[in-house]
């Protein structure tokens with residue numbers, strides 16, 4: 095970004111005035127040949143794909159020039175990895191310091207969920223365009239502040255729901271359904287049948303692994319003791335940091351399900367039922383869950399199953415002359431989808447069984463159409479950064495916010511729920527045939543796993559009514575409280591007006 099020195103000028107002016115400088119990168123990025131310096135924040139797992147994805151855009155002017163992680167081992171590993179490829183990068187532990195670097199144009203974020211919105215907002219305020227992982231928020235309110243920040247500062251913000259880049263595949267199926275060729279949509283169903291085993295029970299606070307800045311890791315969340323064996327990844331199953339599998343794998347399919355409906359607001363009514371069943375561990379989030387979004391046109395029903403179709407059989411396997419034990423398990427599937435979407439229509443259904451394709455069937459179950467194909471989601475981010483039009487994004491932050499929030503409101507109902515016997519739950523939901531049938535299948539699935547739901551009870555949450563315009567619940571202060579959090583200073587998400 096050397097050819098136009100206005101940024102350098104503003105840098106000095108901003109620093110002198112002592113303000114948190116907003117770099118006006120938007121016009122400078124218009125030139126297709128311009129170099130875009132990239133910072134990747136958090137790369138223990140998914141962030142590795144960010145590094146790979148941005149490196150692959152080298153011929154289009156993208157450079158990784160900085161890395162940030164609060165784990166020194168991860169950080170030095172990333173620096174070495176890029177060094178071997180011939181790239182010298184600046185290493186940061188504190189993302190705020192990295193955002194002060196005016197030469198950085200793009201920021202990609204793959205930290206745990208509780209950091210996503212704040213990190214993205216800070217990056218936007220510092221003048222960067224952002225690629226932020228799903229879910230884009232840890233709660234509904236902060237997701238909306240992120241949308242407002244993106245629009246206010248005219249920044250390009252892509253959500254990491256890469257199946258939105260399956261335009262020739264899933265996108266065409268969406269158009270097909272929305273054209274009415276299969277009749278009216280009756281139900282849109284998302285499935286997240288993905289094995290999630292116990293994370294173990296520690297029973298006591300664990301030492302913080304060496305080399306981790308735990309204060310920065312916790313950020314906006316309370317700085318509680320570490321109550322799980324593994325610091326990385328397993329935070330997904332504790333409410334302070336994660337959103338359960340609904341907000342982990344499930345957000346991808348929730349987003350695709352909402353894409354089919356065309357809904358651009360949160361659902362007016364939501365309730366959820368489920369439990370963390372089959373094992374007792376340090377996790378808090380349900381591993382088995384149904385969320386019912388009562389949209390007026392057609393309900394969106396989401397199912398999470400972390401247990402297998404039935405308990406696995408332990409088999410002895412011999413590999414390279416060595417004997418070991420392996421558990422053989424399989425997952426359920428519903429109408430061809432394990433981790434996917436099923437759109438039930440009057441004249442048939444569409445199944446999305448993958449991140450890149452879909453198939454339509456008529457009422458008799460005969461295949462009538464098939465679509466496949468996707469493009470690179472990072473390249474699409476770059477296209478929009480160059481065009482400066484958020485409309486060019488396949489997963490604009492507004493879509494990211496709405497789909498993430500559908501996971502959050504489902505979880506809010508669950509978290510406010512009461513444990514009940516299956517018969518009492520059945521009685522409560524019997525007014526809705528599809529909900530009752532979905533619940534029956536869930537109970538059968540648990541029985542197949544030898545879970546006695548009369549002893550280890552399921553939790554059913556209240557029906558929450560929402561005003562989609564304000565994104566606040568109606569007449570439920572306890573539910574409203576869970577729309578946001580008490581941010582731990584100084585890691586406070588700012589309120590940003592639309």
Ligand SMILES: NC(=O)c1ccc[n+]([C@@H]2O[C@H](COP(=O)([O-])OP(=O)(O)OC[C@H]3O[C@@H](n4cnc5c(N)ncnc54)[C@H](O)[C@@H]3O)[C@@H](O)[C@H]2O)c1
Nearest residue numbers: 136138139140163164165204205207227228254311326327
């Ligand atoms: N789009 C996808 O297909 C996809 C796939 C996997 C994960 N994800 C998302 O990516 C995110 C990361 O998942 P993961 O499995 O890599 O988690 P992880 O816990 O394995 O890694 C997170 C990394 O972020 C670092 N980190 C934490 N706080 C930080 C901070 N304040 N500043 C800088 N670094 C920080 C950690 O040290 C760690 O290295 C999650 O939000 C997840 O939902 C998306």
